[in-house]
Amino acid sequence: MQTELSRKLGIEHAVFGFTPFPAVAAAISRAGGCGVLGAVRYTAPDDLKRDLDWLDAHAGGRPYGLDVVMPAKKVEGVTEADVEAMIPEEHRRFVRDTLAAHGVPELAEGEASGWRITGWMEQVARTQLDVAFDYPIRLLANALGSPPADVVERAHDRDILVAALAGSARHARKHQEAGIDIVVAQGYEAGGHTGEIATMVLTPEIVEAVDPLPVLAAGGIGSGPQVAAALTLGAQGVWLGSIWLTTTEADLHSPALTRKLLAAGSGDTVRSRALTGKPARQLRTEWTDAWDGPAGPGTLPMPLQGLLVAEAVSRIQKYEVEPLLGTPVGQIVGRMTAERGVQAVFDDLTRGFEKAVDRVNRIAGRSGRP
């Protein structure tokens, strides 16, 4: 499964795996793809340094990357306390009431909330980059908007390819103007922040819009035939995130969440603003239903919503309150029915890809394998 882009990066398969877990990223790179570590949860530079040390030591000398979140809109001099002060009391009460209705315990004194807004702020992303640039990362992805010009320049000075996610051809062209190297076309069916245009339509549209930039297809891809379909649509690779959540190398810290993921069907996700304030696909839960239902106060814009719910999400996860327990995940969750190792996922993807190519060759009236 080789494209111009995979050859440029020196990877065996044009499969890019986004994951918050260093063990998963390392396993993806060892299996011949490109593991991309999500940095958003690293608010302390030393934590990121520790995990990048580990990843670098366990990637088998293969290429890997880092995914940061730099919001497109730069806000100067705003602290977390400033943002906290902008959250209406009505919304805080709704969070308290919803948690109380489900009997969610408080965190212990001094127990940190796992997910903080700070990871979404540019100053933190820049600290992450200062750490990351000391490692031989080959790919730097930005999950929200185009990265700033100086970041693109620093990356290019180090021979690092810069990728950015886009949900429309217009966004993709803005990224191209910002000098990035790869566009990730994030379809409606993808986990996390998504637009409304499905992968089948979005991928060729972005491929044509940013030609000759390479495009990775994201959203709805979790099997070999789906990989083959994405590449058929003109992508130079696929960007997979959800599929790794139920690998044995992943560490969700919640057996109940893993069970929910394994049991969920393709119709059990929802595109909701409940998590961050922007539409993000995630497991549908009583938590998302509460926010999206008529009794909810409406979600707040990013970054207020994320800050508002951070502690609640930590409590729900820590105490595994099943009706409320969710995670960003795409519609391919319906295909995640058993825990498997990353290598087994890769074997399935590559075997399924070959069979799908055989199949389309038969339909085209061509001989199968040479």
Place this chain on the structure above:
Amino acid sequence: MQTELSRKLGIEHAVFGFTPFPAVAAAISRAGGCGVLGAVRYTAPDDLKRDLDWLDAHAGGRPYGLDVVMPAKKVEGVTEADVEAMIPEEHRRFVRDTLAAHGVPELAEGEASGWRITGWMEQVARTQLDVAFDYPIRLLANALGSPPADVVERAHDRDILVAALAGSARHARKHQEAGIDIVVAQGYEAGGHTGEIATMVLTPEIVEAVDPLPVLAAGGIGSGPQVAAALTLGAQGVWLGSIWLTTTEADLHSPALTRKLLAAGSGDTVRSRALTGKPARQLRTEWTDAWDGPAGPGTLPMPLQGLLVAEAVSRIQKYEVEPLLGTPVGQIVGRMTAERGVQAVFDDLTRGFEKAVDRVNRIAGRSGRP
């Protein structure tokens, strides 16, 4: 582009084209696909007879089909007047006010509303079938739910294949239990009634769910690479509806609507209940915005909503009131940028399919064409 199903039907390309226009259906069949005429607008049996006569004479002896709407829930002895009486005055007023706000003229005395609810009622669909069974149709598709057992039996007695649309694996299995022959997997991005699961995820899911029944992929397909991707996902053919709306053979009776379709991008559709009461993808207009916005009274369930808006839709179309003017269409509307003949669309699909197969073969490290 040959699959087991296309060989069984004796068509050259595994492309099924749904259209309300006999001239388009005939051209699709002549081009080597299977034209499928939508019957919903034929409330008078003689009109359907006239158009089937024409279609049969112009399909070049090639296979063609008919698409009827038989709602899954059978309602005995309910007349159009009974349904009319169930519509709240608040909703009638909202229709009147919205039309008045845009200065939409009244229809002339005695001028019939083009689209009537009756086409959606089983007794009308059965009259349509009585007409259709006198013609050598090869495919009978049902757009809502599984067709009744006796209809499946009558079709099978005449060697007609029965197809039904499904938006989830569960629906598809229900169709299979009803004895149908083909499932049309209708993805989120499709025009008309759709579910929430995108084609990339839905197609393989339904293929696996109803194996060994053949599946047609619908939604997001308007180019050769998209056809190739759908077949790669396991479909035995593709079901295209939107792409024909801007062909020269189509007769939208509205140059303004054709202009809107040619100008629309992939992000200019919306999945709204405004037209029928069930979510259907269509051009986003000030009409859909009014219904879906906070000032709207909310849509009514099928069939009330369709009956409520039938006359309004006729007036908007007749007088080409541009801000309100819309039609069911899928996200591939962004790809419909010029009027072309049906044969030109087919040439583009087949050439693009071959190129896409070349491309995926190169990625798989196989030689291209034999």
